[in-house]
Amino acid sequence: MTPVAAPETQPPRAEVKAAVELYLALHRAPELSGAEHATAALLADRLTALGLTVHRGLAGTPSFLAELRNGPGPTVLIRTELDALPVTEATGLPYASTVPGAMHACGHDLHAAAALGAAARLAATRAGWRGRLLVLGQSAEETLTGARALADDGLYDRFGRPDAVLAQHAAPLPAGTVAHATGGPLMAGSRTLDAVLHGRGGHAATPHLAADPLLMAASAVLRLHTLTARESAPAEGAVLTVGTLHAGTRANVIPDRATLSLGLRAFTEPALDRLHEAVRRVLDAESQAAAAPRPPELTLTARSPVLTPDPALTAALRTVHAGHLGAGRVLAAAPSPATEDLTHLTALPDGTHVPLAYWMLGTTPAATWRAAATEGRTVPANHAPDFAPDLRQALPTGITALTAAARHLLAAGPPTVGAVPPHPEAAP
Numbered sequence: 001m002t003p004v005a006a007p008e009t010q011p012p013r014a015e016v017k018a019a020v021e022l023y024l025a026l027h028r029a030p031e032l033s034g035a036e037h038a039t040a041a042l043l044a045d046r047l048t049a050l051g052l053t054v055h056r057g058l059a060g061t062p063s064f065l066a067e068l069r070n071g072p073g074p075t076v077l078i079r080t081e082l083d084a085l086p087v088t089e090a091t092g093l094p095y096a097s098t099v100p101g102a103m104h105a106c107g108h109d110l111h112a113a114a115a116l117g118a119a120a121r122l123a124a125t126r127a128g129w130r131g132r133l134l135v136l137g138q139s140a141e142e143t144l145t146g147a148r149a150l151a152d153d154g155l156y157d158r159f160g161r162p163d164a165v166l167a168q169h170a171a172p173l174p175a176g177t178v179a180h181a182t183g184g185p186l187m188a189g190s191r192t193l194d195a196v197l198h199g200r201g202g203h204a205a206t207p208h209l210a211a212d213p214l215l216m217a218a219s220a221v222l223r224l225h226t227l228t229a230r231e232s233a234p235a236e237g238a239v240l241t242v243g244t245l246h247a248g249t250r251a252n253v254i255p256d257r258a259t260l261s262l263g264l265r266a267f268t269e270p271a272l273d274r275l276h277e278a279v280r281r282v283l284d285a286e287s288q289a290a291a292a293p294r295p296p297e298l299t300l301t302a303r304s305p306v307l308t309p310d311p312a313l314t315a316a317l318r319t320v321h322a323g324h325l326g327a328g329r330v331l332a333a334a335p336s337p338a339t340e341d342l343t344h345l346t347a348l349p350d351g352t353h354v355p356l357a358y359w360m361l362g363t364t365p366a367a368t369w370r371a372a373a374t375e376g377r378t379v380p381a382n383h384a385p386d387f388a389p390d391l392r393q394a395l396p397t398g399i400t401a402l403t404a405a406a407r408h409l410l411a412a413g414p415p416t417v418g419a420v421p422p423h424p425e426a427a428p
């Protein structure tokens, strides 16, 4: 499939080089959720150099919003996350993380470099469009807290509500491709819960005098996993994972409490509500069964709404991307139980929606993809220590996908003598 030439949206060599260097710098120096100070400063400085006005430190976090006012027209917001994960990198790459125990294992460095690349492209071609470009660098996505903090802090009250929000996410699909939702949800909604099971501590030699919270927790973990298997319809796509379990300090001491944290995911809010209540019921029942001295505590620590891209916008951008990348590089994305907190800025509390376009960005090198398919293996995916995006393919694709999407939404600029004619997609 021959891509349609689109000089306004395809980054020239010098811009790709700058984006690659930015990616390498971000990848070498990952910062964990809420502590992305150097990452935010680096990106904000680059955006300032491109001529954008940057509002830093939003909601008392490293999040920033960069703004390029370019005459009357729509407001388009491009969002990138900033945070890395507490994962020890095992890619063996020459530009691997230099920070022990931290890695850009979700590809947020790729998103940031692509967003900056798109901002550079749009700034360089500003004669060809009108409107307002916003680039949001969002802190703390992995903890599902950063977007909520911005929403609670009144981001749109302060800077206006955008006409569309654009975002993409690295995914284990062939590098050089993008994949759009085919209607309906693209990512699950989620709840993160912390639980404390109370027991009565004592000597290991006299368990009959104690109420063992460790046994309660062990039993609860097994029982909790039956909720998705036996209390949720398969079509709800529910997933439950107990991610932490802590109890006790010595082999000869029965502890007085056990703590666990778990995540719930599903594709409808009612399914999440029901599972949340079922978790409470199981923990209460296990405590009662063990004659616990007091009931357990269950706390909701984070949540994210179901991510459903705007159907009309998605259909339009699928066509735009096919025009700029070639139809063979635009795939259909299956719904994923992954979650995304950007929905706090698009599915608003008053029940209205800011149109969201969200697509997956393929990162797997072609050779890896072929070998895995031949041998029936899976390819390294996000959050894995060996997740290694194919930079040379994925980054230019990500820049073009964002730029073309923004240009489709922004108004066409006035024709000027000798200028490249406005792209046909650029009309509002």
Ligand SMILES: [Zn+2]
Binding pocket: 106, 142, 382, 383
């Ligand atoms: Zn992630």
Ligand SMILES: [Zn+2]
Binding pocket: 081, 106, 107, 108, 141, 169
């Ligand atoms: Zn992510």
